[in-house]
Amino acid sequence: MFNWFKKKNKNQEDIKENEIEKEIKEEEILKSEEEKIFSEDNEDGKKLNEEIFIEDENPREVSQSQDENLEDREEIIIEEKIEENNIPNDEAEVKPEKVNFFQRLMSGLDKTRKEVGIKINTVLGSYVKIEDDLLEDLEDILISADIGMETTMKLIDNLRNTIIREKINDPSQVKDLLKVEVKKLMDENLQGKIASSSPSIILVVGVNGVGKTTTIGKLAKRFKDQNKKVLIAAADTFRAAAIDQLREWGNRADCDVISHDEGSDPASVAFDAISAAKARKIDILIVDTAGRLHNKANLMKELEKINKIIDKNYPEALKETLLVLDATTGQNAMNQAKTFKEVVNVTGIALTKLDGTAKGGIVIALQSELKVPIKLVGVGEGVYDLQDFNLDNFIDGIFA
Ligand SMILES: Nc1nc2c(ncn2[C@@H]2O[C@H](COP(=O)(O)OP(=O)(O)OP(=O)(O)O)[C@@H](O)[C@H]2O)c(=O)[nH]1
Numbered sequence: 001m002f003n004w005f006k007k008k009n010k011n012q013e014d015i016k017e018n019e020i021e022k023e024i025k026e027e028e029i030l031k032s033e034e035e036k037i038f039s040e041d042n043e044d045g046k047k048l049n050e051e052i053f054i055e056d057e058n059p060r061e062v063s064q065s066q067d068e069n070l071e072d073r074e075e076i077i078i079e080e081k082i083e084e085n086n087i088p089n090d091e092a093e094v095k096p097e098k099v100n101f102f103q104r105l106m107s108g109l110d111k112t113r114k115e116v117g118i119k120i121n122t123v124l125g126s127y128v129k130i131e132d133d134l135l136e137d138l139e140d141i142l143i144s145a146d147i148g149m150e151t152t153m154k155l156i157d158n159l160r161n162t163i164i165r166e167k168i169n170d171p172s173q174v175k176d177l178l179k180v181e182v183k184k185l186m187d188e189n190l191q192g193k194i195a196s197s198s199p200s201i202i203l204v205v206g207v208n209g210v211g212k213t214t215t216i217g218k219l220a221k222r223f224k225d226q227n228k229k230v231l232i233a234a235a236d237t238f239r240a241a242a243i244d245q246l247r248e249w250g251n252r253a254d255c256d257v258i259s260h261d262e263g264s265d266p267a268s269v270a271f272d273a274i275s276a277a278k279a280r281k282i283d284i285l286i287v288d289t290a291g292r293l294h295n296k297a298n299l300m301k302e303l304e305k306i307n308k309i310i311d312k313n314y315p316e317a318l319k320e321t322l323l324v325l326d327a328t329t330g331q332n333a334m335n336q337a338k339t340f341k342e343v344v345n346v347t348g349i350a351l352t353k354l355d356g357t358a359k360g361g362i363v364i365a366l367q368s369e370l371k372v373p374i375k376l377v378g379v380g381e382g383v384y385d386l387q388d389f390n391l392d393n394f395i396d397g398i399f400a
């Protein structure tokens with residue numbers, strides 16, 4: 001009787017567990033499908049957003065007969081906009097003094113750590129001595145984390161040389177050696193902090209959807225928390241919604257935003273913002289730019305114009321050109337970086353969405369191949385999820 005009762009209870013528990021497992025699986029599938037949309041084809045992801053904004057920007061085009069649905073439609077649009085605008089919720093907005101940056105970085109790098117560190121541990125544990133197959137297995141892991149073919153080859157070659165030179169035989173030593181090689185390749189001298197002396201102007205560039213506006217919002221908040229006077233310029237005049245999004249971030253960070261109407265000349269926004277920055281004795285002016293320019297020639301023309309205005313009107317300011325790249329796009333980010341380097345003098349990279357990818361290895365490829373310092377990393381959507389890039393912490397974060 002007692003056994004039967006226990007068995008019955010056990011059965012019920014099993015059913016419950018199965019249901020929970022099923023729910024978790026369904027959630028995981030949904031999540032991975034969402035991630036796929038955004039990471040596989042950024043353009044498609046953006047097309048979805050564009051559709052939302054096309055509706056938002058032309059409300060007058062909706063006919064009278066649709067008016068009764070307008071209220072519902074607007075509610076939906078507003079909800080979607082808030083999602084796109086990424087205004088962090090209360091939970092994400094932890095007081096700065098309580099933020100444990102290292103922990104945030106570690107949890108942001110969870111996926112990459114699983115892809116790199118944990119797999120490396122497994123491989124190293126399965127060999128009794130160092131042999132070629134071990135190095136080949138390591139190579140596969142590094143490539144799958146988007147460290148890139150070129151950088152991986154260099155790393156493995158350097159590692160092999162060290163192992164031979166120092167007559168190392170024990171696989172358990174390999175991970176530490178690999179960390180040292182990564183550090184060498186990434187060139188510690190390239191480390192640098194984002195401009196923050198007064199006055200500074202930070203021109204933020206990058207293709208659409210990489211996280212420029214969000215990074216500006218987080219950065220502005222960080223400077224404000226350091227008691228700096230910050231001004232933001234909405235030189236992405238491509239969409240009205242982009243200007244609104246920046247204003248919302250401005251509110252959150254308690255910074256003024258200089259903006260003109262949608263479609264106006266971005267260079268004249270930059271001009272006005274510089275005049276305002278001088279008049280108000282602003283410490284840091286951050287300039288948002290459009291990512292939706294259709295080709296390199298357009299991009300070059302627009303950025304050149306903005307740059308000329310800055311050079312002519314604000315020569316006393318320390319100028320930083322921050323290229324924002326989305327880590328989830330992996331090697332694509334590398335291609336974008338190469339293109340932007342041809343167009344502007346990129347002085348630093350902000351790599352966003354490290355939390356959403358197992359391909360954080362791109363950090364290594366970017367800095368070692370491009371010789372441009374990664375200055376900031378985005379590890380979440382919250383206002384405090386932007387950190388100065390720290391090489392040692394990053395290496396510890398991915399090589400568990
Ligand atoms: N998980 C995560 N999401 C991020 C991060 N940074 C930005 N995002 C999200 O990426 C999406 C796009 O960010 P935006 O800041 O609008 O990108 P943008 O480059 O300004 O885009 P355009 O203005 O269209 O060129 C938003 O949903 C952000 O919340 C990050 O570090 N982690």
Ligand SMILES: [Mg+2]
Binds near residue numbers: 212213214236242288
């Ligand atoms: Mg933007």
